[in-house]
Amino acid sequence: MKLNVRINGKDKSFRVGPEEVLLDVLRREGYTGVKRGCRKGDCGACAVLIDNELFNSCVLPAMSVAGKDVITIEGIGTPNALHVLQRTFLEEGAVQCGFCTPGMILAVKALLDRNEDPNETEIKEALDGNLCRCTGYVKIIKAVKKAARSMREVGE
Amino acid sequence: MSGDKLKVVGFSEMKVDGRGLVTGKAKYTADWVENDMLHMKILGSPHAHARIKGIDTTRAWNLPGVVEIFTHENVPRIPHTTAGQGYPEPSPYDSFIVDRKVRFVGDRVAMVVAESETIAKEALGLIEVDYELLPAVLDLEEAMKEGAPVIHDEEEAHVIIPVPYDPSRNLVARVDMEIGDMEEGFSRADVIVEDSYYAHYAQHCPVEPHISLAIPDPDGRILIVTSTQVPFHVRRITAQALGIPVKRIRVIKPRIGGGFGTKQEILLEPAVALAALKIGRPVICELTRKEEFISSRTRHPIKTVLRTGCTREGEITAVDMHCLSNTGAYGSHGLTVVCNCGSKVLPLYKCDNVKFLGEAVYTNLPVPGAYRGYGATQAAFAMECNMNEMARKIGMDPLEFRKKNHIGIGDTSPIFEALGEGGEGVPQSVESCGLDQCIDRGAHEIGWKEKWGGNDGDKKIKRGIGEACLMQGSSIPKIDMGAASIKMNDDGSFNLLIGATDIGTGSDTILAQIAAEELGCRTEDMIVYSSDTDMTPFDVGAYASSTTYLTGTAVRKTAAEVKKQIIKVGAEMLGVSEEEVMVEDRAIISSETGESVSFKDVALRSLYMCDQHQIMATASHITEKSPPPFAAHFVEVEVDTETGEVKCLKYVTGTDCGQAINPQLAEGQTEGALLNGLSYALTEEYIFNDKGQMLNPNFKNYRIYRTTDLPEIVSFLVTTHEPTGPYGAKSVSEIGINGALPAISNAIYDAVGVRLTKPPFTAEKVLQALDNKNKF
């Protein structure tokens, strides 16, 4: 089957199998920042934004995103041009192994896009589906608060 | 050096690999793309104990896309241990790449290699296995009984170091030690506390599961790219398991998605290497989450029977600890984990009469291995609960009781010498200890004075405060070795080559900081390349809380040597003697004239202009000691007396890891460890049926903590200076996981007066305990 989809702002067209999930297609096409942690929709490592909403791509049939706008971590920032979120995660020590980080950052992006000044409970709720075994989440939450602040200031 | 101000060490510099991690560009094993790659899937046993009478692979072979099938019939049968430890390994040689017997549900029966993962998976379902079922033993005390089923009845199972090992009785290890006079100790006690504590099964749950890729090359060598904590042990043990020379294997560790001990194991590497060599194409194998739970590694469940006595004045007169460890179907880390129950817990408190017995036994259950805390987690649970009980019984504040008894600067403990990892230890005295500051500040943060021992009267929801004091070690003395090479480049930058294994901990970063500090340059001048067995010097890997202390010192030594070479050239250029210069901020400066030459000048001269040579050095380090880091943990809980539900409101940790090389990363280690500990204490649990099958191998039903479970967390570091560590550093990565079990148990006791000894402390168990209490 042919899948026409917009990924990180670019129109793409892929051949996909009828059973294929979005995660596998994305990784095969080079978006390897999308991570595979459980393949059951339980960990958030594979999270992507679809029309600005957060989804676990491992349980999503690839064809279901036909015609939609998909954002992966590759569409957020690059090593030479980090997004505020990415920079703040680094500054605050919110990254250890980094395996949860792409999904985590997209979850934060989704949150801040709809709520530019979330309180701690809102942050925790928004990140509830993204497991991190390394950090204990403490510095992640701190990073979110700080990033939200700087994004409000510059109006990003 | 003392008195000099640190310029790089002690600062929270950004991770050197950070940009790749936050942008999704960093390469993990799964991101290593190879053309022509094949996929391996493993058939796991449905039975806890069975002999394979026959395997029919005909139907699987008929499936288009199947390339190879491995069973015990076509795989070399070479006994080895999967434990990624140094040679000679203290774990028994009781494992085969695949065997004709299965010893737990999930044990390996066959491996299929196919053109795609889907095909490989489908083929597994087409393999027909004829099992002869054997009686299974699922309880560790049953396993020790006369006439219990023998799990390792094969004659090859053996140990290669002189330690007790008797598979005919399912005995994997036994270690004992006694100092002083126990009888006298207990007879002097005014109060004796005895209880049994049951630390339970748990999985590490790295978000990235085990994954290994083997790529054959035309010269007959094989490259293994793998998610491991121990690349050099992977090379050695894979070579052994395949019966090929070490020189034919190169191991590269790319970025790793967490380990926590489960990747200190050689699980998939021999299998994919075998397949790639045979087929001549790259082969990858990645565990599913279910396989990760069932057939990778877990924490050792350990029953600790602890009897302790003290006088009314608070002197500890006797400690008698018996740890019985369930090492599952294979003895990986069986001996050393149970040794650590004693060696990383008993020295914390001064006592003249101490007895320790540790035993590890086989059962037909999933296989434990290394897990952050490594025995200390299990035994500290018992010790810290008993400490709390004893203090209460003699009417002393539990914190005062600990302060009165804990080991401190200048103290030694006979345990250090009597008990090590696998046998005897090494004598040492404590040269740095910030435990009192951890206790005092932690007590203040949690509100100990105001809240501890408080009475909530008839309230339905009661609050309680709990505490625990901890120690761990820093590397395995006289055994572990780390090495580093540093090479200077044209522009005054350096390649730092280390065997050490950054599994997300940030070791690449802190080692670069140590090198930069010693050299007199900045972290960004260090180009770090680690964990490639062809290119970097040896290192035992990421375990035993060793990297900062051990490899850190190797790096510092190497940098000091390189600095000498730089000074030589610099002094020549300045026309002064080597004694007359100092090094500061990438330059060699004449102390006399203030004239200077930069690192770049030195590099260009040494590479291109005069007496050309490569400025470069390699140094290794082994440690004579394993200085303990210390910590105090505090927790406040709420217990609902009607539902039994325990809620953690606040968690405070104070940690003395010496001089933190990078405080932010050190805090991160502590926070991650404590939350894992908390999750272990309150929710994580393996649920088995009576056939030894785990019923909840997924994140839906095996609950690890998420953001919404998070209590308020306060974590702080107490800086001390460990004279034997690099810039005063000790270890930090493991200790933080050990506090939650006892601290929560103590807090529940403080809240409602019942002692819970069987974690996880679920509502059901609390309710049951309250019921029992009310009956009497």
Ligand code: FES
């Ligand atoms: S991999 Fe998709 S949620 Fe875990």
Ligand code: FES
């Ligand atoms: S940083 Fe390792 S899982 Fe989050």
